[in-house]
Ligand SMILES: *[C@@H]1O[C@H](CO)[C@@H](O)[C@H](O)[C@H]1NC(C)=O
């Protein structure tokens with residue numbers, strides 16, 4: 379009797395939590411395959427509004443938060459268990475990127491670049507001097523945007539080279555698509571550059587784009603203060619997917635669910651069937 383009462387309370391609790399979960403849908407579009415999502419809060423905490431990354435092997439989200447001395451300390455959230463840990467040894471993880479093939483996560487900031495092996499739990503600081511890192515990308519090799527110049531470089535075999543395609547541009551964030559075309563955002567808008575070319579094509583200069591990420595098929599997503607968009611790489615047009623306020627960072631979990639952060643929390647959008 380006692381057990382079933384407890385169960386009933388639990389069910390009620392569960393039902394009422396669900397009621398408060400905000401369901402949001404694709405913005406009205408011509409498409410018939412409209413999608414709806416439930417917002418699931420993964421963590422409620424103040425954190426760095428910059429880069430998030432998921433290690434797909436362990437489904438662990440890496441983010442960073444202000445330790446109070448102006449440096450960002452990396453945190454790891456195991457998405458399935460919600461277990462939160464703090465990674466020691468990394469000074470200033472402003473930028474974060476995951477190397478999905480090698481199970482490694484890179485952290486960058488005012489003390490250079492660190493590489494963390496998620497299985498062995500080993501941490502190594504890369505042998506490069508006086509680098510302040512703003513943004514990291516891993517695709518076959520490691521790429522980074524330096525601060526304060528906002529110029530883009532690659533790193534391999536202890537050698538740093540300017541990334542030719544972006545050599546002339548000031549870049550806030552960039553990603554590669556599946557064909558190694560580059561998409562980037564800066565204070566002037568969203569731009570695309572074809573692989574091995576150096577001409578940037580302006581795709582959209584409004585609204586102000588704040589962050590970008592790719593999903594598991596290298597589809598490009600961008601966000602503004604009010605919306606999340608997906609880029610149609612065939613026609614080079616962005617389409618709004620959902621209305622969410624204050625989005626600052628984007629990434630995807632191992633099942634390709636979109637995760638975004640605002641200044642207070644990290645949220646996952648879970649698809650639901652439309653009733
Ligand atoms: C790094 O060095 C190794 C061995 O010399 C070479 O095989 C590899 O291609 C180099 N990688 C890059 C990205 O230059």
Ligand SMILES: *[C@@H]1O[C@H](CO)[C@@H](O)[C@H](O)[C@H]1NC(C)=O
Nearest residue numbers: 546547548564565566569578
């Ligand atoms: C952004 O990049 C474009 C294309 O390279 C460039 O023309 C523009 O000046 C840059 N904007 C800023 C604010 O750096």
Ligand SMILES: *[C@@H]1O[C@H](CO)[C@@H](O)[C@H](O)[C@H]1NC(C)=O
Nearest residue numbers: 593594595596632633634635
């Ligand atoms: C991307 O994720 C979706 C959803 O989990 C999955 O069906 C698809 O196979 C994945 N694609 C790749 C290339 O991993």
